[in-house]
Amino acid sequence: MALPNSVATLIAALNKLPGVGPRSAERIALHLVQCEAAAVKQLAETILDAREKIRSCEICGALTEQSPCPICADARRDPALVCVVEHAVDVLSIEKSGAFRGRFHVLGGKISPLDGVEPEDLRIAELEKRLAREPVREIILALSTDVEGDATSYYLAKRLARNGLTISRIAHGLPAGSGLEFADELTLSRALEGRRELH
Amino acid sequence: MALPNSVATLIAALNKLPGVGPRSAERIALHLVQCEAAAVKQLAETILDAREKIRSCEICGALTEQSPCPICADARRDPALVCVVEHAVDVLSIEKSGAFRGRFHVLGGKISPLDGVEPEDLRIAELEKRLAREPVREIILALSTDVEGDATSYYLAKRLARNGLTISRIAHGLPAGSGLEFADELTLSRALEGRRELH
Structure with a gap:
């Protein structure tokens, strides 16, 4: 049967x-x-x-029931600090670590020509608009530690470079080749603390 | 957040x-x-x-879309052989082994006074009615190998005993303390072949 x-x-x-x-x-x-x-x-x-x-926040792109999301709407979150992540779920991973008090920007992926993902497919123009509008002083790149994540980080560091803006990347505390969703809170917390400025 | x-x-x-x-x-x-x-x-x-x-078969109690289920309705299945299992899903485990060509009877659990399960909570009276109506020559008990499964098997062997009826139990090829749902096909197949008559 x-x-x-x-x-x-x-x-x-x-x-x-x-x-x-x-x-x-x-x-x-x-x-x-x-x-x-x-x-x-x-x-x-x-x-x-x-x-x-559940929808995407109109500002940062995170998962939320109201737009703007509670993080973008929270005046106590530091508007000078923006953490850039690949996916909306990565926001939740970083929030759980409790190590970050700034705001977020969800790219929607990473540059990957082999998969047909070009810079214009990501929410980079939206990030540039935020830089013009918001008092951002530091952008923390929290992308995957694989080849595409590295390439996207360097691309963003170059494209977003402007006077008075620091662009850093969270430390390689993450296991290589892995994404944010598999990291535990402590690893994420240490990776945030150990971030280094990109030149 | x-x-x-x-x-x-x-x-x-x-x-x-x-x-x-x-x-x-x-x-x-x-x-x-x-x-x-x-x-x-x-x-x-x-x-x-x-x-x-999905509903229960009115004869054997297995999961089915039509009642009687395809097994009870299949004239090629040996009506002399009835395999008694605890749960409806156990029927699927035994069918997957391909080692059994008789019919089934689902008890709905095992006797367990500590959990308030008495013989009258199980489909034992229904099984007795089938014995009166169907040409059953052997009942194969395929219950768990834990204490309640053992007790239920001996209880059934005593209560169902009648002339011309063999009551056997599948071999203890199953790991002790475990239920049918975790056994692989080979183990189940061997357990069926090695069944022993209860005295």
């Missing part, structure tokens, strides 16, 4: 989620079809609700 | 799924809120659809 169709379809769908292998997709699917119908309905609604409410 | 409320709620909900820890719940949640809205909607619908379509 094969699995009932609707369960096989559910397993395939769950298997596409990050970190969910075929075995754990099966466990979750079998759990769900045997759950209280009301609990399953609520899970589905929670998923839809989150997806519907 | 804390996570947006709707995302925190989603992480908490995902964290309740089997095998999904806080870290992987967060990864899945952040993935979902950044997915195409249409893809997320489809996932939610797939979950609801599976839960809605």
Whole structure:
């Protein structure tokens, strides 16, 4: 006997989620079809609700329910300090470390010609507009430590260079070739403290 | 900054799924809120659809979209052989091993007075009705190998004993203290072959 169709379809769908292998997709699917119908309905609604409410902040690009996001709207956050990250989820990683009291800017990726990602596909022009409008004194680049992250950092250091603006990069405390999402709080915190100015 | 409320709620909900820890719940949640809205909607619908379509087979209690299930309805399956399992998902584990061509009966658990599970909470009376109606010659008990599984097996061997009926138990090829859901196909296949009659 094969699995009932609707369960096989559910397993395939769950298997596409990050970190969910075929075995754990099966466990979750079998759990769900045997759950209280009301609990399953609520899970589905929670998923839809989150997806519907979450948008990008019009200033920094972070995930938020209101735009501007709570960080951009918080007058106590240092407007002189902007941390540039690749993805919206990276903001959450850095916030968890508690080591940063400035603001953010989400690029939306890193320059990667092989994948067809050019500078104009990233939110760099938006960052330049912020530099003209906001009293930014330091930009901290917190991109991946892989080749594209390095290249993007140097590209940004060159393109954003102007009088009175320091451009630094968080220390290579991150394991090489890895992204921000896998780093623990302590590593991120140390990487922020040890940032070095780019020349 | 804390996570947006709707995302925190989603992480908490995902964290309740089997095998999904806080870290992987967060990864899945952040993935979902950044997915195409249409893809997320489809996932939610797939979950609801599976839960809605899946029911228990009126004969054996297995998970199925039609009742009686394909196994009970299949005239090629040996009606003389009934394999008794604790949970509906155990049927799928045994079917995957390909080592069994008889039919099933799902108990719905095992006797466990400490958890308030008494024999009358299980589908034992239904099994007795099947014995009166169907030409069953052997019952194979495929319960967990823990204390409650042992106790339930001996209880069933005593209660179901009648002339012309063999009651056996699958071999203890399963690791002690573990349930069917964690066993691989080969282990299950060998456990079925090595079953011994209970006296």
